[in-house]
Amino acid sequence: MKFATSPAPHVIAGYTVSRVMFQVLLALVPIALVHVALLGPGLLLQVAVASVTALACEAAALRWRQRDAVPALRDGSVLVTAALLALSVTPLLPWWLTVLGTAVAVLLGKHAFGGLGQNPFNPAMVGYALLLVSFPVEMTRWPVPLDATSTHGWADLARLTLQAFYGGGLASGWDGYTGATALDSIRGGLDQRYTMYELLARGDIVGTVGARGFEWLNLTALGGGLYLLARRLVRWHIPAAVLVGLLVPSFVAHALDPGGHLAPLLQAFSGATMLGAFFIATDPVSAATSDRGRLWYGAGIGVLTWIVRTWGGYPDGFAFAVLLMNLAVPLLDRYTVPRIYGRTRP
Numbered sequence: 001m002k003f004a005t006s007p008a009p010h011v012i013a014g015y016t017v018s019r020v021m022f023q024v025l026l027a028l029v030p031i032a033l034v035h036v037a038l039l040g041p042g043l044l045l046q047v048a049v050a051s052v053t054a055l056a057c058e059a060a061a062l063r064w065r066q067r068d069a070v071p072a073l074r075d076g077s078v079l080v081t082a083a084l085l086a087l088s089v090t091p092l093l094p095w096w097l098t099v100l101g102t103a104v105a106v107l108l109g110k111h112a113f114g115g116l117g118q119n120p121f122n123p124a125m126v127g128y129a130l131l132l133v134s135f136p137v138e139m140t141r142w143p144v145p146l147d148a149t150s151t152h153g154w155a156d157l158a159r160l161t162l163q164a165f166y167g168g169g170l171a172s173g174w175d176g177y178t179g180a181t182a183l184d185s186i187r188g189g190l191d192q193r194y195t196m197y198e199l200l201a202r203g204d205i206v207g208t209v210g211a212r213g214f215e216w217l218n219l220t221a222l223g224g225g226l227y228l229l230a231r232r233l234v235r236w237h238i239p240a241a242v243l244v245g246l247l248v249p250s251f252v253a254h255a256l257d258p259g260g261h262l263a264p265l266l267q268a269f270s271g272a273t274m275l276g277a278f279f280i281a282t283d284p285v286s287a288a289t290s291d292r293g294r295l296w297y298g299a300g301i302g303v304l305t306w307i308v309r310t311w312g313g314y315p316d317g318f319a320f321a322v323l324l325m326n327l328a329v330p331l332l333d334r335y336t337v338p339r340i341y342g343r344t345r346p
Helices: 017-039 042-064 069-074 077-088 095-108 123-134 154-167 172-177 182-191 196-201 214-230 237-256 264-268 273-280 291-311 318-335
Strands: none
Touching (some): 017 077, 017 273, 042 077, 042 095, 042 154, 182 196, 214 273, 237 273, 237 291, 264 273, 273 318
16 A cells, blocks of 8 residues: 655654743633632742742752753753642642652752653652641642632732741641631541531532632643643643543442542532643653553553542542552553554464
8 A cells, every 4th residue: 555745854843842841831821810819829939939849859860860951951841840830739748749749849849860751650640649638737738719708818828838948837827717628528528427518518619510719620621731732742642531530420320329439520620620630730751652551551540540539548649649549650651552563463
C-alpha cells in the first residue's frame, strides 16, 4: 500500500516545551482568579514563594549536575510544577512549608531521577503528598469560601492569610473563617454515623452543583482543560478515563446506598477533581504513553481516588492515586504498546 507524503523536510513545528508549558500556565490563570476571589489572596503568596523556590532549586540542581541552567529556567516546566503545587495546597499554608514542598517536588520528584523528561512521578504531587503526610493539620485548614451567606469579607480573608502565611498560627477569633473542606466535612460526618441527607441539609457544605466554593474552581478548571484539549496540548484519553473511573463507581454506590455515598455530581465538582483530571494526571512524562495505556492509567486514577475518598484516611486522595498509577506506568507501557503497522498477531 502506498501512502501520500509531502516533500521533505518533515518537521512538526510549534510544540516546543516552552510553548506547551506557558499555554498550560495561561489555562491556569482563570482558575487562579476564581481561587483568589473565593478564598482570598493566599494563592498569590503561595505561587510567588513556590515559583521563586522552584527556580532557585532548578538552577542549583543543574549547577550541581554541571548543566546549563538557562534553557531549563526559560522553558516554564518548573513554573508549572510550582503553580500546580500552589493550587493544591491550602492558601493558609505557612511560607516555610511551601518552600519545603516545592524543594522536595523539584529536587526529589524531578532531579533525583535525571531532570525534565526522566521523572517517573509527578513532581508536584510528590511535594504535596509529603506535606500532607507530614503536616496534616496545616494542610487541612482552609478558609471558608466567600458567597452570599458569608459573614466575613475578602479583606478579612486577606488579614487571615497574612497572619497564617507569615506567622504560621491563627488567633481564636478566626475560627469562624476557617474550617475543613466539603469532602473532609462529609467524611467526618459519615464516620460519626450521620447520613448524607443530614449532612447536606446543614447547608454549609454544598453549593449549586458541588462543594461550596470548590464547585466554581472545578467548573473553571473544566473550562481550562477544554482549552488544552482544543489546542491539542493534552489528549482526551486520560481526563475522560479519570472522570469515568471516578463517577461510574460513585453512581453505582450512590444508587445502592444514597445515604452513605456521595452523588456523582458532588464527586465531580468537589476537591481537586477537574484540576487533577486535566492538569495533573495528564503530565506527559509520568503518564502512560500509548492511547490504550492512557485509558487504563486514567481509569486507575479515577477508581483509586474514589476508593480513597470513600474508605481511605484522607478526604480527597487524588495525589495518592496519581502517584500509585505512576508506579504502574512501566507495566502499562509494556502491555499496551501498539502493534507495528502490517504485523498480525501471532
